[in-house]
Each structure stands twice: as C-alpha cells, then as structure tokens.
Amino acid sequence: MADRDWGNQTAVTEFIILGFGVLPDLQILLILMFQVIYMATVARNTLIMVFIEADQHLHTPMYFFLGNLSCLETCYISTILPTLLASLLTGDKTISVSGCFTQQYFFGSLACAECYLLAAMSYDRYLAICKPLHYSTLMNSRVCLQLAAGSWLNDCLATAIFVLFLSQLIFCGPNEIDHFYCDVIPLMELSCIDNHLVILLAFILASIFTLPPFLLTLTSYLCIIATILRIPFTIRKHKAFATCSSHLSVVTIFYGSIMIVYVLPKHDTLRNLNKVVSLCYKILTPLVNPLIYSLRNREVKEALCKAVSKYVAFTKMCGDS
Secondary structure, eight states: OOOOGGGGGOOOSEEEEEEETTOOOOHHHHHHHHHHHEEEEEEEEHEEEEHHOGGGGOHHHHHHHHHHHHHHHHHHHHTTTTHHHHHHHHOOOEEEEEHHHHHHHHHHHHHHHHHOOOOHHHHHHHHHHOGGGGGGTOOOHHHHHHHHHHHHHHHHHHHHHHHHHHTSSOOOOEEEEEEOOOOHHHHTTTSOOOOOOOHHHHHHHHHHHTTTHHHHHHHHHHHHHHHHTOOOOOOHHHHHHHHHHHHHHHHHHHHHHHOOOOHHHHGGGHHHHHHHHHHHIIHHHHHHHHHHHHHHHHHHHHHHHHHHHHHHHHHHHHHHO
C-alpha cells in the first residue's frame, strides 16, 4: 500500500502469528516436543547454575561466565516458547501490537547480550591459553563482574532505541506474521509506510553492537588455535583444545544459525528454511548448550557426580531411619 493511502485504513491492534500453521496434523507432536524442550532447557540450565554456586571448585571465571550464560538462555527461551506453546494449545494465534514489541525488545536484548557474553568467554579462554602467567591478574573477580554486567546491560539501551523507532511504524494492511514469534523482518514487511529509516537503524545498531563481539570472538579463537599449534606436546595440545572446544561449538552453532537467517536473501522459498534454522539459535541452542558444556568439562561432570552421590546417600539415610 502506498504511503499516501494508509490514512484510509484502520490501524491494526493485533498481529496473527502463523507459526507452523502449514502443519496442522503435527500440532500435538509440536506441543509435546516444545514442552519437553522447554522443561529440559530450564532444568538443565538451572542445574548448571546450582552446581556452579554449590561447588567451590567451580568458582572460577570460566564457570562464572557459564553460569551467566545458563541464566541468560533460560530467560532467552522463555521469551518465545511459553507464547508459542499457549498458541498451539489454545489455537489463539493473536498477539497485541504492544505485546509484539515487548517480545521483540526482550528477545533482541538477550540475543545481543549473548553475543557479548560469548565474546567475554572467548576472551577468558584466550587469556587462559595464550597468557597463562598473567591470567589471574587480567581476569580477576572485578573484571569478570564488569564483563558480565556489560554483557547484560550493554544492549538494553540500543534495543530500546530500535524498538522505539519500530513502534513508530504504522500497520494498516495485512497483520499476519509468517513466523513463530514476532521476528523483526516479517514485522517490518507489514508496515504500510516507508520503513527505510528503521532498516538503516537496525543495520547500524547490528553493526555496532554485534559485529565487535563477533570479531573479538573470532580473533580470540584464531590466536588460541595458533597458540595450540605451537605447543610441542600432544597431551598438552589436547588438554588446551579441550578447555575451549565446547565453547567453540556453541559459538559456531549460534553465529552460524544467525548468519543463515539474517544474511541469506529473503526469498519466499527460503522462508520455511529460515523458520527451521531460527529454531536452532532460538530454541535448540539453549537446550544443547548445557549438554555440550557438561559433557566436555570434567569439572561439571564431577560436580554432577558429587551431587548425585550426596542425594543417594541422603535418600539411603532417610530410608534407614
């Protein structure tokens, strides 16, 4: 619709999230799958946070950042899955305009925060492997708190500015969002006024607040790999790589999925592919991250074994009494 004609239309007050409407026969399966994913994600990330807090051996910078990542991803997945589950259960696919902007704000803030938190974790691994003699000095508790706080707070203002501009768009035509949540790209496509300024702002903010942490993460791992290759002993090489391979796996899944969704051309034929790939970094990444870390980190597995042993001993003591 042309800009001059929007005034003859009624501004929409709610959007319809199409979700996976093309798969009605699989609705029950989707409900069960997303319910299990949500419960497992919250349970696993909560367990990691509890283990890190309870075990003194895990009070190190690496596990401090891992605890923050687990907390962030619990919040991250909670911005989308409960709404998606409610939609599948009730059949009500509507969401208010303000609710859509609210979801966009929290999801955008947490997604950008994860970029910075992953960068902080890569910097921590860089110091541990490339600057081991100065590690305790450069990565002290004060620096850890500053990096974590910066990761959580740095993008709140930027996302608030973007959502404020986004809310100035006028929606007066179709109100169907072809996605399973209020994604910014299909949302802007529904605007019936010129949205080039918002698109430019989104590009600028994305460049400022996501490109630097990505480049820092990439640079850190290039330096780490170069340092590992110079280590003369195979055992020490394996140990050094094992300390960062789990984090590298998480970074690859996260950034790889984002690049596929937001960098590939937006053709209609790729819309369903974007939905599937979006599931990777919005829903599956928070699920598999704690699993990757717990399987690849000896300290986490030891903390889990200690917790299970204490629980078994407590249960046996209660049974004997």
